[in-house]
Amino acid sequence: MKPLLVALLLALAASTALAGDVVDTRFAKTQGPHPFNIRDLVMMDRVSDPQLSPDGRYAAFGVRSTDYAANKGANTVYVLDLASGTGKPVKLVDKAGSARWSPDGRSLYYIAPTDGVAQLWRIDLGSKNDLDATAHQSPVQVSHSPLDIGGYRLSPDGKRVLLSYEVFTDCTTLACTKKHIDARDNDKASGTLYTKLFVRHWDTWSNGRRNQLFVASFDGDGQLPAEPTLLSRGIDGDIPSKPFGDESEFAFAPDGQSVYFDVRVAGTSEPWSTNFDVYRVPVDASSAPKNLTADNKAWDAYPVPSPNGKTLYYLAMKTPGFEADRFAIMALDLATGTKHEVDPRWDRSPGSMTISADGKTLYATADDEGQHPLFAISTTNGEVMRLSGDGAVEGYSLASDKLLMARDDLKHPADLYLASATGAHPKQVAQFNADDLKNAKVGDVEFFKFPGWNNETVQGYVVKPVDYQPGKTYPVAFIIHGGPQGAMNNEWSYRWNPQTYAGQGFAVVTINFHGSTGYGQAFTDAISGDWGGKPLDDLKLGWKAALSKYSFLDGNRACALGASYGGYMTYWIAGVWNQPWKCLVDHDGVFDARAMYYDTDELWFEEKENGGTPWANPENYEKFNPVNHVKDWRVPMLVIHSGDDFRIPITQGLGAFTALQRQGIPSELLTFPDENHWVLKPHNSVQWHDTVNAWLKQWTAKDAPQAPSN
Numbered sequence: 001m002k003p004l005l006v007a008l009l010l011a012l013a014a015s016t017a018l019a020g021d022v023v024d025t026r027f028a029k030t031q032g033p034h035p036f037n038i039r040d041l042v043m044m045d046r047v048s049d050p051q052l053s054p055d056g057r058y059a060a061f062g063v064r065s066t067d068y069a070a071n072k073g074a075n076t077v078y079v080l081d082l083a084s085g086t087g088k089p090v091k092l093v094d095k096a097g098s099a100r101w102s103p104d105g106r107s108l109y110y111i112a113p114t115d116g117v118a119q120l121w122r123i124d125l126g127s128k129n130d131l132d133a134t135a136h137q138s139p140v141q142v143s144h145s146p147l148d149i150g151g152y153r154l155s156p157d158g159k160r161v162l163l164s165y166e167v168f169t170d171c172t173t174l175a176c177t178k179k180h181i182d183a184r185d186n187d188k189a190s191g192t193l194y195t196k197l198f199v200r201h202w203d204t205w206s207n208g209r210r211n212q213l214f215v216a217s218f219d220g221d222g223q224l225p226a227e228p229t230l231l232s233r234g235i236d237g238d239i240p241s242k243p244f245g246d247e248s249e250f251a252f253a254p255d256g257q258s259v260y261f262d263v264r265v266a267g268t269s270e271p272w273s274t275n276f277d278v279y280r281v282p283v284d285a286s287s288a289p290k291n292l293t294a295d296n297k298a299w300d301a302y303p304v305p306s307p308n309g310k311t312l313y314y315l316a317m318k319t320p321g322f323e324a325d326r327f328a329i330m331a332l333d334l335a336t337g338t339k340h341e342v343d344p345r346w347d348r349s350p351g352s353m354t355i356s357a358d359g360k361t362l363y364a365t366a367d368d369e370g371q372h373p374l375f376a377i378s379t380t381n382g383e384v385m386r387l388s389g390d391g392a393v394e395g396y397s398l399a400s401d402k403l404l405m406a407r408d409d410l411k412h413p414a415d416l417y418l419a420s421a422t423g424a425h426p427k428q429v430a431q432f433n434a435d436d437l438k439n440a441k442v443g444d445v446e447f448f449k450f451p452g453w454n455n456e457t458v459q460g461y462v463v464k465p466v467d468y469q470p471g472k473t474y475p476v477a478f479i480i481h482g483g484p485q486g487a488m489n490n491e492w493s494y495r496w497n498p499q500t501y502a503g504q505g506f507a508v509v510t511i512n513f514h515g516s517t518g519y520g521q522a523f524t525d526a527i528s529g530d531w532g533g534k535p536l537d538d539l540k541l542g543w544k545a546a547l548s549k550y551s552f553l554d555g556n557r558a559c560a561l562g563a564s565y566g567g568y569m570t571y572w573i574a575g576v577w578n579q580p581w582k583c584l585v586d587h588d589g590v591f592d593a594r595a596m597y598y599d600t601d602e603l604w605f606e607e608k609e610n611g612g613t614p615w616a617n618p619e620n621y622e623k624f625n626p627v628n629h630v631k632d633w634r635v636p637m638l639v640i641h642s643g644d645d646f647r648i649p650i651t652q653g654l655g656a657f658t659a660l661q662r663q664g665i666p667s668e669l670l671t672f673p674d675e676n677h678w679v680l681k682p683h684n685s686v687q688w689h690d691t692v693n694a695w696l697k698q699w700t701a702k703d704a705p706q707a708p709s710n
Contacts, residue, residue, distance in 0.1 A: 035466040035503035036440040038689035041494060042066055042682045045432045046073075047406055047414045049098070049395050054105040056400030057083045059416060062097050063432065071683050077110050080430060082402075082418060089430055092123065093139060098151070098247075103158040111149055114141055118148040120161070122222060143216075143224045146178035150211055151240060151247045155256045160217050160283065162250055162259060163228055164240060166209045173227050177209065197271040201601045202243040203644040203676030211238040213250055213261055215283055231281050234288055237263040241276070248352035253305050257283050260292075260303035260312060272603040274299045274323055278314050278332075292332060298325065302352040306379075307359045310334060313342070313379070315350065321604045322528075324485030326521040329353070329362060329377060343382040347520040350375065354398060356421070365393050367518030370447055370459050372489050374405065374423070387423030392491030408492035410445045410463065410499070412437070441466045443502030445490070450545035452538040453514055456523075460542045461488070462550055463498040463508035475557040475700035477501040478543065478581075479510045482564030484527050484535070484609075487516040494685075495678060496563065504693050506700075507553055509546045513538035515565075528609050531565075532572045532624030539569070540577065557700040561585035561692070564648065564677065568626065571656060574637065575629025583699035584637040585692055588648045588677055591656040592627040594618070599649040630659045636666035638695040640688070643673035668695070 046064040053060070059080040064073045075097045081087040092099075096112035108123045120143040143149060143163075150164040167177040198206055212235070216228035232239050239261050240249040250261035264276045276299045281289040292312070293300035299317040306313065312332040317325035326349040329342040342362070343350075350364035362377045372392035376385045391409035398404075401421045408414040413433055419426040443464040452458030465474045479496060481488045488498075488510040498508040512519070513535040515527025526534050547555045560581050562570045567589020574584055590596045597606045597614050607613060610620040622628060637660055641653025650671065660667035670691050672684050679688050698704065 031439060033439050033441065035505075036442045036499045037503045038500050038686050038693075040436060040440045040503075041497060041500060041689075042685050043068065044413050044436065044494075046494065047416060047430065047432050050397050050404045050406050050416055051099055051101060052397040052399035052402060052404045053101045054103065054399050056402040057081065057105075058101075059397075059404050059418075059429070060092075060099040060101065060108055061089075061406070061416065062099065063089075066682050068682050071681050073682075077108075079108070080416070082404075082429060089432075093121075096121070100152070100154060102154060103156060109142075109152070109154065111152070112139075117146065118150075119143045119145070120149055120152060120163075120224065140222065142218070142222055144226050145174050145228075146226075147174050151245075153247045153250060153252065155252045156254055157256055158218075160215055160252075160256060161224065162231075162247075162252065163214045163216060164211050164247075164250075165214060166211050168208060169210050169212065169236065172230075175227070196268045197603075198601055200646045202646055204243070204646075210236070211240055211242065211245070213239040213259070215259065215285075229285050231259055231283075231285055232261065232263070232289060233285065235263055235279075236266045237270075238266075239263050248302050251303050251305060252283075254307055254309045259283055260305060261289075262301040262303060262314070271601065272321065272607060274317070274321055274604050276301045278303050278312070280312075292337075298322070299327075300330075304353045304355050304362070306355065307357060311359075311379075313353060313355065313362060315353070319608075322608045323602075323605060324483075324517070324524060325349075326524075327351075329364075329382075331379065341382075342379060343377055343384065345382060346377070346384045348375075348384075349517065349521070349524075350377075354396070355379075356398065363387075363396065363398060365396070367487055367489060369518055370461065370487065370489055370512065371518070372491055374403075376422070385422075387419075388426070390490055392489055394491075409490050410461075410492065411442050413492045441503070442499045443468065443508075445498075447490075448545065448549060450542060452541050453526075453534040456514075458511065458513060458538050458542060459519070460509065460511040460546065461490075462546060462553070463502045464552070465502050465505050465507050466499075467505060468507075468552065470552075473552055473554040474505060474507045475696070476553050476555070476559070477506045477508050477696060478558055478560040479508060480539065480560060480562030480566035480569045481510065481512070481516070482562065482566045483517070484515045484531065484565035484568075485517055485524050486565075487512045487518050489518070500689055501693070501696075504697070506696065507550070509543065509553065511539055511542035513542070529611055529620065530624075531568065531609065532576070535569065536572065536577065539573075543580065555580065557582060557702070557704075559583040559585065559696050559700060561587070561696075562589070563587035564589065567648070570637075571626035572624065572629075574635060575626060575632040578633070578635045581635050582704060583695060584635050585640070585695060586637060586653070586656065587640040588642065588645055589652065589656070590626070590648055591652040591659075593625040594621045594627075595655075596648065596652060597621065599651060601646050627655070627659075630663075633659065633663060633665055636699055638668050638670065638692065640670045640692075642671060642675035642677070642679070644676045647677045 049062040051060045063076050067074045077092045077096045077099045078089040079092050080089045096110045099110040106125050122140050122142050124137045147165045153162045171177045213232040214228035216224045262276050262278045277291050277293045278300050279289040297320045302315045304313040315327040316330045319325045332339050348366040350366045354363045373388040374393040393405050394414050395406040403419045405417045406414045407417050416430040417426045418429045443466045447461045449459050501508050567586045570586040571589050611617050614621045639653050639657045641650045657669040
């Protein structure tokens, strides 16, 4: 269960934000100086996916702006000339994303819709190798398939491309899948018969299709055939994985003659298995894919071939069924089949990797003591060097001894920074949202440490309210992060952003309790089987430490709030640690641990965290089950849950609201029928924040009514 979030509406009579058309959506720069608020947040440009051209001259990247009237994001591809030093980003194409340079750097590919179908497009540079808006040639559509392209990767010589499509695996052509889709759409019978799990996953009911991997060659005109070649034939699994997989899960060999990909073969065990494996298949599909990591029954993924083609690097976990195990960097000798761990001394869990042109260095990001920096890892001795400073690297690209990063922190949304390949001399090269941030005042941030459970060091941070004045005290939003194997890092968020509370006059306190990532694997592992134990001790001790250290925190006017695991903990403390809190906010939390197992989608998570199934180990599901302490609930609570959340289904929120209402505890329910575990639509995000902020203010006001005692 990944760190997550979501929301919707209070009862009509109590709601303070009732209709999207009355919401002030002006940009901060048009409002003049003011405290940062949710309207600033939803209207910000979101910079992502930086891609350096092979010669290091240009940066291509994506920007998501908000079309508030249409209630959705609008994606655009930009290009920036880094050579000029003073250049400004040029908007290259609207309604597009996933921009990638051709190996020779003379063309830029991207995905954009054509008649409602996502296709691959290309823009060629002009004769001066110039991407100035007046110099480049017109976009050319290069794919003409009947199905959406899910992802792609160009071959090292630029002559082929890997393509992912969601298809019926018994079809031999894309056209066959399209025909079946149309037939289903036109069928007046609406029933669907399932024979195995997943029946639904994340926010989508199973449609019987799989993401499969194809390859196609460009013809002399740079066009792709309508029917590519299937490479993953016979593989009952998704490439890339659902729901969040991407192109980092497949790659060409340097000579372009082989392809590597990772996949979890489904069968009937998919919902309770994390056994991904890495496969190799000839690019001409002359033989079936070969499993290269069958010996490891845990997670193997994210293949990265060495430039000389002799070694395959990939990430591997050691514990089957545990999605939050540490990812180790593995090296597979393709000639002998021998494997070894590259980084056994590094107690961090890296994400997907990139390799240097000389094959001597791997690059990856990882959580690290409240930060999320970029690291360089030596392929010869496993030495690790941190390349970026504080904050979070959300994306990066390397070319021609340059490093381009999308970086953010708790006070700044992501923007582009250029550095040397060693991370030296970083320089901000784009200024998205700069005018908005000049006017929208944010709160200062300070990290602190304290002795937590078993006297072990635990980290947290505080965010001061934007109108902070020495000597004054402020109400507190005590935010509990989700995951549970996640962290509240020094990074910007478009969901649980502490600055939205600081802008409303609240101080924010958050604790990275045992189970959080970035403090070593033993610290992360400590939460499994102990959801209501060590983490609760850390939260209690962290709250005490924060009150002792920061005199501006008003401990008598504080509310606790959290989502996902943070929502579980909110329900848990409602029964076992409710004394400090004036109110609670629970978003998509686990209310009944036993029922959760039978209702959720990814069973491996529940079985790992609870030591097995509920019929084999019922006592584990009941040990820290919030539903068993409902009789001790007393604190007013806002419950938020969404209809398309299949990770923690809405029945969990409905059950909690029933418990509150039946006992006469002040409570309200906000529910979004069109959101998943997260709240993504702009109007819904505004409504979520307005509703939550109104609830916090109602119960932390100096004249607020007291919660009923039990």
